[in-house]
Amino acid sequence: MPLRFLHCSDIHLLSLRGVGPHRFLNKRLTGGVNLMLKRGKHHDGRLFDRLVEHARELAVDRVVITGDLSNLALEQEFEHIADKLAGIGLPVTVIPGNHDAYTRGSVRSRRFEAMLGQFMEGERADNDGQYYPFVQRFEEVALVGVSTAQASLPLYAVGTVGDAQLGRLDAALERLQGEGLTRIVLIHHPVMHGEALRRHDLIDLEAFGQVVARRGAELILHGHEHREIQGTIPGVDAPVPVHGISSATNTSRHPGREAAFCVYRVEGRQIDRDVYRWDGDDFRPASATAAARALG
Ligand SMILES: [Fe+2]
Ligand SMILES: [Fe+2]
Numbered sequence: 001m002p003l004r005f006l007h008c009s010d011i012h013l014l015s016l017r018g019v020g021p022h023r024f025l026n027k028r029l030t031g032g033v034n035l036m037l038k039r040g041k042h043h044d045g046r047l048f049d050r051l052v053e054h055a056r057e058l059a060v061d062r063v064v065i066t067g068d069l070s071n072l073a074l075e076q077e078f079e080h081i082a083d084k085l086a087g088i089g090l091p092v093t094v095i096p097g098n099h100d101a102y103t104r105g106s107v108r109s110r111r112f113e114a115m116l117g118q119f120m121e122g123e124r125a126d127n128d129g130q131y132y133p134f135v136q137r138f139e140e141v142a143l144v145g146v147s148t149a150q151a152s153l154p155l156y157a158v159g160t161v162g163d164a165q166l167g168r169l170d171a172a173l174e175r176l177q178g179e180g181l182t183r184i185v186l187i188h189h190p191v192m193h194g195e196a197l198r199r200h201d202l203i204d205l206e207a208f209g210q211v212v213a214r215r216g217a218e219l220i221l222h223g224h225e226h227r228e229i230q231g232t233i234p235g236v237d238a239p240v241p242v243h244g245i246s247s248a249t250n251t252s253r254h255p256g257r258e259a260a261f262c263v264y265r266v267e268g269r270q271i272d273r274d275v276y277r278w279d280g281d282d283f284r285p286a287s288a289t290a291a292a293r294a295l296g
Contacts, residue, residue, distance in 0.1 A: 002267035003141045005093075006060045008051060008260075009188075009223025010068040010247035012043045012099065015080035033072070043249040047259050047278060051248055052088050054276065054283055058263055063090055064143065066223040066245070067097025067188030069116070073106035078115035085119060093136060093143055094119040097188040097224060098157045101149035112149070120145060126171035133169050135176065141266045142181040144172060144217075148189045148202055157200045157224075159189040161208050173215035182266055185212075185220045190244055192231050196224070209233055212240055219243070219264075219271055226250055227257045228275075243273075253280060 055063050063085075070077040085092045096112045106112070113120070113131055122134035122145070132147040146169060148159030161169070169185075176183050189202035191209065202208065212220070216236035222229075222244045229244030243262065250259045259278035264271060275286035 001139055002265050003062070003138045004058075004060045004263065004265045005062040005064050006051075006055045006058070007064045007066070007221050007243075007245055007262045007264060008248035009066040009245045010097065010226055011045075011048050011065060011249050012068055012071055012247065013045050013048065013077065013081055013084060013249070014043065014071060015077050042251055043247065044251050045249060047249045047251070047283075048084070050283060051259075051261055054261070055088065055090055060090065060263060061138070062093060063088060064093045064186065064221070065095075066186050066221055067095050067149070068099045068223060068247075069094060069097070070100050071102070073100050073102040073111060075111065075115070078111060082115055082118075085116075092119045093145065093186070095132075095145045095186050095188060096147050096149035098149055098152065098159055101151050104151045107149070107151045126168050126175065128168075130164070130168065132165050133172055135172055137181070140181055140268060142176045142183050144169070144176070144183060144185045146185060146187040148187060155199065158203050159201075159224075160203045161187075162204070163207070166204070166207055166211050170211045170215055173211065173217060177215060182269055182271070183217045183219075184264075184266070185217045187220065187222050189224050190222055190229055190242075191220055192229070192233055192242055195229050195231075195244070200224070216240065218269065221245070223247070228260060241271075251278075259283070 069081045094116055100112045101107045120134050122136040124134055134145045136143040148161055150160055152158050190196045213234045217240050220240055220242045226247040228246050231242050232239035233242055246257055246260045248259050248261055252258055261276050263274045276283040277286055
């Protein structure tokens, strides 16, 4: 049975429902709220609602979201997001992004994992009790969820996988390879050199690349830059395709930055993809011949 899933990212759902004024005494949050209100002009949650309708119409097996579901990592946001995801009526996989670890408090209390853990259930066989990476297995396909989320200084949006998690990822990729599974790695930050803006990058990109070069993977999906990115990084037998997707709720009409999602069909080692982009009115297939477009 092939696995068909919809990949989207950076939905940045906005909800200040029930956020008390005391929350804004935190200086970091004050800056964040200003930023978010500005951001609110560029992100429209209705696009996510439309995306969900497409997911249902396309009857995908699963919706995969590669981080930045929230803006400030507040409980109220995660509650709103959990409701939204549960309401999709399809299985959902998420990983956190830097916005989902916006404050030290949210990281310390493991708020994202506590409130959205139902969408990150999976195997953690190589993890020694640690949360990431997690593996979700669908017959011959494995989704491997990595976290790069960390609270960073204001105006920084960097990420780190960390040496310990890289070691666990190495073990997981090796084990899944041994089982002959098609390995799809989910990570929030771009993993190719030169793609992330300054102060916006994956700090241990080099070390992540070394793990992938040593163990291989069949596909890497990410978000974070709010634009479409495509390329490869070195693997074992073949280069590993890397696909970054733009924000699913961005109302921008700038080519490459407009809201988009992809539908993947994975059967054995064959991975096909259809791209859908927002045209100001609806998400539409990127081209009439996009069906069964092979990865490049
Ligand atoms: Fe984002
Ligand atoms: Fe991000």
